[in-house]
Amino acid sequence: MNSISEIIQSWSIIERMLAFFLLAPIAGGVLAGIDRKLSARLQGRYGPPVRQPFFDVLKLFQKERILVNKFQNFPIVLFFLFTVFSGALFFSGASILLAIFSLALAGTFFILGGFSVSSPYSHLGAERELIQMMSYEPMVILVAVGMYQVTGSFTVADIVQHQASLILYLPGVFAGFVYILTIKFRKSPFDLSMSHHAHQELVRGITTEFSGPALGLIEITHWYENVLLLGMVYLFFAFNPWLAIVASLGTYLFEIIIDMNYARFKWQLTFWSSWLFTAVAGVSNIIVLCFLK
């Protein structure tokens, strides 16, 4: 493991960004495949092959391109670019704050895409996506704040190098982050704006009017996003790389199990519960840290 990290450290920033750009969709797709297989097994079904998400995306790129209006695909391309950009920033060891803000910008473009078409389902999905964003964004910023308090730096490269274990200083922040990860991964009970499962209350929510290649691009962007978020989980355990990888994968499995066990919440409950959790776990953790230092 040490030799791997040495190789990674010897890379330049551009090389690290390129590695993320090429490897993240593969990792994200495999994770999505494992998710679907495991979900099926938990429901007593056989489930699709692990490669299924790749088949889906390849098929979507072969479908006809239907545009409802000329503006429609523009925000989706920006959504893709900014997500990849924030992931590349993160994995090249740049500032975690910048990565978080650019991810928020990417989310905003996705919402704009939902509002750019005239389908009421899409609008409702976009409105719910806004509410979800309001619910998770404070906690994401608290993660950066907490890490700064412990390590004294916002750069990912410094946080990874930090010798002490972040999780021991930031258990509350980590718990809050896992809570909002359910929203970010679009898992039940928080899959209000769109769902990967066959629930059809909103047709397909924010992606209703996107078909073919645009939908494929949304899917790939989602993979990039998942890898980036699991990278943030990694930072909490960065003092031991093996433990960190196990913890990231464990978090992902935990989210799948939560997904299978809960029915969807209403938006009010989503909003209040995540803010309450952010306040109780995240903010109190940071206040305690202030007194410790």
Add this chain to the structure above:
Amino acid sequence: MGWFKKSPWLLHYNATSCNGCDIEIIACLTPLYDLERFGIINTGNPKHADILAVTGSVNEKSKQILKNLYDQMPNPKVVVAVGLCAISGCVFQDCYNVLGGADKVLPVDVYVPGCSARPESIIDGVLQACEILEEKYAQQKKAKQSSPKSQTNQRQGFNHE
């Protein structure tokens, strides 16, 4: 090569059936038959679908909706008529308002017989539809290569308002 065989997404529309065939389609999704092991997802959205599964005898009311749904699906696409009603109208054939079959409105590619159609035969029909989907994609590609200008890969304006 197309990837449609690996990941056909299904849209189900109930064109005034007695619900017998609809229940069988839903049964295909249950753990016992598990359509998803073939990569088949039951989407609720025509814009994401590759296969349109029609049940019921199609009457004057559902005719236009059926046409709309078909038009909103991106190419290549196939239609599967599930159950005797969607094939011929079944026992409702002689009713005054019944058109008698999905093929009166849409070009049907696969007929799945039975009243009601059994889940096994529905799965079989959908998998046959995948083959036709591949063929259609190959044809489409050929047509595009021979006349790249006339066959643009874009379509605009599907707001039915």
